[in-house]
Amino acid sequence: MAAFKTHCCVAGGGPAGMVLGLLLARAGVDVVVLEKHADFLRDFRGDTIHPSTLDVLADIGLLDRFLALPHQQVQTLTGYVEDEPFVIADFRRLKLARPYIALLPQWDFLDFLAEEAARLPTFRLMRRAEVKGLTRRDGKVTGVVAETPEGSLEVAADLVVGADGRRSTVRSAAGFEIERIGAPMDIMWFRLPRKETDGSATGGRFSVAGLLVTIYRGDYWQAALVIPKGGADAVRAQGLAAFKERVARLAPFAADGRLDAIGDWDQVSVLSVAVDRLKRWHAPGVLCIGDAAHAMSPVGGVGINLAIQDAVATGNLLAARLRNGAVSDEDLARVQERRMFPTRVTQAIQLAVQNRVISPTLSARERLSPPLALRLMRRFPALTAIPARLVGVGIRPERVTAAAIATPS
Template sequence: MMAGLLLARQGVEVVVLEKHADFLRDFRGDTVHPSTLELIAELGWIEEFLRLPHTKMPEVTVNMGGKDVTFADFSRLKVRCPYIAFMPQWDVLDFLAGKAAAYPSFRLLRRTEATELITEGGRVAGVITDGGVEVRADLVIGADGRHSTVRARAGLAPASDSPPMDVLWFRLPRRAEDRVPFFQGGKGALISIDRGDYWQLAYAIPADAFAELKAAGLPALQERVASLAPALRDRVRQLDDWDAVHHLTVRVDRLRQWHRPGLLCIGDAAHAMSPAGGVGINLAVQDAVATANLLGPVLARGDVPAEADLVRVQSRRERATRVTQAFQLGILRDLYPKNLGDDTTQHVPPIFTAFRALPPLRHLMGRFIGMGARPEHIAA
């Protein structure tokens, strides 16, 4: 959506395909980081954007072993919004779609999914939709997520790394007097997002441990959640059906080559991220901005992007992707238990000890999480 908006802003004819009728999908990234907020400010829309319902997090505090440590502090960032905004992703997408609709060269086709690629003379020339409609294009941008159909049809194979966790998403009612830490470590790790009248909860477990947890039964999961968030103990029994628990199998991978003639993959289609740090959607937005900045002028002239143009996008964004994935798989790995029986309150990870001993690290981490390894800016 961001890539389509920015290209249409340059006068490029754009068609964005959305396979659903709307954007109302729960249990996905809701963090709008300072880097993305700054981009919206550069577009002149930040006041309007912040009128949407959201909560602000100026710092990330982690509780382990009964002690709080500030893991990332955004207060020193030289941006207009030095905080993470928690906003439902459907609101973000509706906002961007509304802004994009103001450009006459932009079209959004809902209930339309790309299922096949059109290839002519060794070059991708468009897509075929699930309704059998051909959509021809000088450039196809695959931004269809970690299970990308476009990527698969193009024969682009990712290299995978071993992620440290899986995530169970669910929700419980919220009360005004609730005091629940954003991140609580123990037997598993619980991330709590305030959605006003309910908590959106992410329970992180060791990779491939879901079957073992499910075999232990819902009461075992209820007790684990209650031990991490005692304020919710009187409500955990409402989690009474596994259908209410959404299992996200975390994968971390990266394409060796993000493109082939006529096609470019960005976001999770090019590099699936772990949920750790909430950086995935914001890294994808940075990809979109770089794509529009580098390829927009080519497309606006009516030219077809050459292979060298696509290489420039990958070259600009690949290092930031590698650094971020190394951060997720390395530095943050110790925040999550390795086995279901592990209790991180009994063994405090070295990184937690380092942040407790060296408070200035919180500002460095705030810059890395908040702005990314290579923040992009809107081209004039």
């Protein structure tokens, strides 16, 4: 079995894992990121880069290079209730240097992070390296065992970070207890060709016919049909034609033949929505962050933002300790202590939206009326800054601290 040693081994090359790897490498920490796939090309992943993440990129001098990538900028979020539009969030009302959400395929973002990190001598990304378990000594996690095309690999590390998503191998192997909160819906993702006459408003369409989210992506819409939990088989059983008819009722602009672009069910991906969090994120030698520590509802699209904020907090709190090869369980506890509060508050807000907005919409039998909150935001537009802050900035945003994260020479 091949083997090597590192300061920090990160399982998972998603946003949390890649941002943490980049930040630690900038601080002079020897870090390896293990990614089980050969590339980052997975469709219908979170493609939103929030203002708080743009601030992080600015902190480390990468914002201009990032913004040179092809992307769209979303300044407002719009909700349609039976085709009547309401501005839900207006990022322009926030006192931010970049008052918008940047949209680009997640694989482009991850490739960008990988290219920047590869410039650093202490960073290593290993693709097609799937973590299968943890190694231990005297009750402490000492590394991971992974499978690669060349065979088994053992990576010894002062710290293992599980950033391997909501089906995390690390959290399972560590025996962490999961608090399952639940969600009333699943999502069917697909693409729709876009025409200039459609406009560019990103948002949700609420109707007695159901709930559809459309995200502006330049020449196409990334669309999500929200369905009752476990309802994907029932939707498929009704047939593709019925599915397209339902989408056309929710988005009348698409009833012009463009739905013919969906030729079979292979073009529709199902996301099983889960909301949960670990009661304890850490044990000696191991820490979980991002979806591995707290699976978020897709409400607000804030999961990627929270995962990156976890990574920044981890870098800020642990970089110096890792550089010296001495990370205690108390150090890891400080990461959870800092990030548990925003996790709990964000999930509570998401649950309120699920219970008070999404569930009633999915079970509606009569045309919907605009709720009081939307009517108030229309009358008092300044109120749209509140959801804009919750979505764009979040609870307790993190900034890269100069004392913890060094600038590469």
